[in-house]
Amino acid sequence: MRIGIVGAGTAGLTTAWLLSGSHQIVLLEERGSPGGNARTVSARTAAGTCCPDLGVHEVSDRFPLWSRLLRAAGFGPDDLLPVPASRTLRHGDGARPYLVGPHTVREDRHREVILGPAWEALNHLFREASRWEDEDLDGEVTVEEAADWPALPGALRNDVIHALPASVFGCGTHDVAGLAARGAGGFFAGPPASTSEAALTQNVRGGTQQLALALVDQLRTTEVHLRAQLRRLRRDGDRFTLVETSGRTHSVDAVVFATPADAAALALRSLGGCGRLRAILDSFTYQELVYAAHLDPFGMPRDRRHWSTTNVTVHDGWSETTTWYGPGHDTDMFVSQITHRGARPGRQVAQTSFRTPLPTPAAHRARRRLRQCQGEGGLYFAGAYTGALDSQEAAVASALDVARRLTRTGPRLEQLTARQGDSSP
Structure with missing residues (x-):
């Protein structure tokens, strides 16, 4: 044929x-x-050439077909770079982050970890997403219908539990409740995160x-x-x-x-x-996401002690990420979602857009x-x-x-x- x-x-x-x-x-x-x-784009940094991915960038044991x-x-083991899946969450006003997760076992002594109620909310998201997956929920059951959230303040539900799926799919944080539970939680299913070190993912060397x-x-x-x-x-x-x-x-x-x-x-x-x-x-239904690769720390916490691999900024009903390529790549290269942000990076080297399907019933x-x-x-x-x-x-x-x-x-x-x-x- x-x-x-x-x-x-x-x-x-x-x-x-x-x-x-x-x-x-x-x-x-x-x-x-x-x-x-x-x-993948290529850019010169102070540490040499870096090849950040503006879209797909992780190899995970949750993706066996893609790994095969x-x-x-x-591609072999030498073609992959281990990267800690650390997270920082903060508001867009530049205030002190309300969550800074652990980074590696050999934690830099200058890094400050911030856990508390936001960390508990994050782990509850992991547990709930795992339950939705284990129970094989029908794809028409929404997050609002399936979730068994603890008695959290409304701000934590918006700033942690809804913020993470919103940053993946590009929807507003208020839209997460109406998404299909299995689709919205699929990226977060897993055991509670360790308080001593971040789980590892991998990047393809060269993008x-x-x-x-x-x-x-x-x-x-x-x-x-x-x-x-x-x-x-x-x-x-x-x-x-x-x-x-x-x-x-x-x-x-x-x-x-x-x-x-x-x-x-x-x-x-x-x-x-x-x-x-x-x-x-x-x-x-599709949502458009705009990404930029840049050399300045746009989208990062002001204090370097709070930097993680993934840095989530919650602002104006949206949730957008900045990925730092320092872990694993040893260079200050960044990739940010800039769809809804009022400002733009100062040293941008590339920009592109993607359209992602929303996991709706x-x-x-x-x-x-x-x-x-x-x-x-x-x-x-x-x-x-x-x-x-x-x-x-x-x-x-x-x-x-x-x-x-x-x-x-x-x-x-x-x-x-x-x-x-x-x-x-």
């Missing part, structure tokens, strides 16, 4: 990688480089976009077209014709949309007879209906929005699902479904 894949993010590239060699692939990407939400993909693409480039290099029987935007999709008998904005055309037997749901819905407008599919895809219903439509009429859908959690793991899982529908077996399918050595490449 000749298969057209629209979108060269994690889902599209993984689908192409799994199917290449057994099918002819045409891969279209409207941007000038592959990777989707994996966007890294390993299969040739996560290195994985996208490695997958492209390993594609076989695949045509990759960058800066190739799909303008129209036409059905020609039992086949499809992909028409780019440049006028170039590609004839294929099946189409995989590895784009955001609303972009897929827009592409289907030209096909006809897809009203039901378009209605399903239109049920996903309506999105859960749409995912369930979309699964029933997979493959109908030769149309398939891949991407993080097809899973309960908007993550690189969900993107890889969706690619694996589509590949299994299009080919029965293959060495690369077996590499991703193997059960050995899940936790790291």
